[in-house]
Amino acid sequence: MRAAPALRMLPVVLKREPDERLSSWLGRLARFYGMSTEAFLECCGLSHSDINDLEWRLGGGEGALLAARVGMAVEELRAMTFAEIAPHARLMVARGRRYVCPLCRGGTQHKATALPWSFWCREHAIRLAARSGRELERLPETQLVMLDLNARAGAVRLANWARGRDEGLPSIPQLLDFLTTRHRRSSPPSLAEQPRLSLEARRANHDFLTRPIARQALLVVVPEYDRVAPVLAKPVRAGLFSLAQGSLLQNYALAVGVGRLSADPVGYSAAVLMASDEEGEERLRETLRAWPLALRRRIYARLGRLRGAHSGSSLGVERNRPGRKRRQSQKFRFSRSHNYAPRIS
Ligand SMILES: [Zn+2]
Incomplete structure (x- = not known):
């Protein structure tokens, strides 16, 4: 197992936000270390992995490699994936965020905002907005x-x-x-x-x-x-x-x-x-x-x-x-x- 020496634990691991999706958290971590997500995955021994596939279903082997690098349990990582979504609904999971919360921090993407029927921010209990242009604002508030x-x-x-x-x-x-x-x-x-x-x-x-x-x-x-x-x-x-x-x-x-x-x-x-x-x-x-x-x-x-x-x-x-x-x-x-x-x- 030649890859083992590369899998030392990272000195700093960013805390994940509640309901943050894996691609968002890994993206933030990669930016923290000044590299692209692809390069970061490579450092974790996951050079041929697609981030969208990883956050859809994190396999046991992939999970173990990542867990060793970030010092977390595989199940903690899996909680950031869409493991609970059934295969028939995969088409509903957007690659990025669909809608935005005006109060949430820009860099973090939540699992809920990947799904088309999430219209409210769970954390701030307010209505989400379209990324551009007026959408729901066309309807009177009452x-x-x-x-x-x-x-x-x-x-x-x-x-x-x-x-x-x-x-x-x-x-x-x-x-x-x-x-x-x-x-x-x-x-x-x-x-x-x-x-x-x-x-x-x-x-x-x-x-x-x-x-x-x-x-x-x-x-x-x-x-x-x-x-x-x-x-x-x-x-x-x-x-x-x-x-x-x-x-x-x-x-x-x-x-x-x-x-x-x-x-x-x-x-x-x-x-x-x-x-x-x-x-x-x-x-x-x-x-x-x-x-x-x-x-x-x-x-x-x-x-x-x-x-x-x-x-x-x-x-x-x-x-x-x-x-x-x-x-x-x-x-x-x-x-x-x-x-x-x-x-x-
Ligand atoms: Zn929010």
């Missing part, structure tokens, strides 16, 4: 406080799912598939979504004004997001990738969506179906095929009642206003479609 209830419920389920401890149905992947299904055909920015532009500017921005934007079920389940998200950044990626690669605002909306669908899957999915167009409804029904049969039956029964009630009320309007054409009442139905989002019971 609304955020209400949304937090759903976001926290969604985040708890997501965290359990990542640890392989969520057995709820529909499952997390099934809920995210539903939320990211296009419920209507793509359409250019509506007037409400467009900035105020002069005629000249409208001509210059023709491409933006006519670009089709994907319309996903998330917009119906979380209309608050629909109202404030920048129109080009409204669509999210499909399924689990929506969270893995989403912005802070998108991930917050997705967590709210997961929270709401978990609390009232029948009400919210029936509302999405109600707001869908023909093609969108087909896509949604296809997605819903993965959900438990008994639940699907309740959803379609609720949809039938909503449609019955709505056509009844539309007929009432027509009876009172005999000159009104049928086509107009259809239009009315679409324009109000988002108002069907129910309360959580």
Whole structure:
């Protein structure tokens, strides 16, 4: 064992912060000794190791080499890894921090901030912010406080799912598939979504004004997001990738969506179906095929009642206003479609 003499304990070892991730701590240690993380790992006898692989699963041999160098137990080092995250959720672990706490020290990265559903700093009990630009600040604070209830419920389920401890149905992947299904055909920015532009500017921005934007079920389940998200950044990626690669605002909306669908899957999915167009409804029904049969039956029964009630009320309007054409009442139905989002019971 030629490498053994190189593994003398380091004279100074920086204290790790609570919940600090291994890559952050090793990076700080490397900087302290004036070297890159790669060079530091080499000094620890880990010349061919990738820091991201080490902090995902620290093997026994690697752990022993590192432990000898820093004078800590392997289990202490392993506590800084993502060992508790199940393989199916590895895509959720960001290489760096996703969001920032304005009060936390700049050089330290916490394990929690690697995950898309961590919206609050545990240490300072404040909301995390996006690394650049306004994100959650687009939502009024009073609304955020209400949304937090759903976001926290969604985040708890997501965290359990990542640890392989969520057995709820529909499952997390099934809920995210539903939320990211296009419920209507793509359409250019509506007037409400467009900035105020002069005629000249409208001509210059023709491409933006006519670009089709994907319309996903998330917009119906979380209309608050629909109202404030920048129109080009409204669509999210499909399924689990929506969270893995989403912005802070998108991930917050997705967590709210997961929270709401978990609390009232029948009400919210029936509302999405109600707001869908023909093609969108087909896509949604296809997605819903993965959900438990008994639940699907309740959803379609609720949809039938909503449609019955709505056509009844539309007929009432027509009876009172005999000159009104049928086509107009259809239009009315679409324009109000988002108002069907129910309360959580
Ligand atoms: Zn903090």
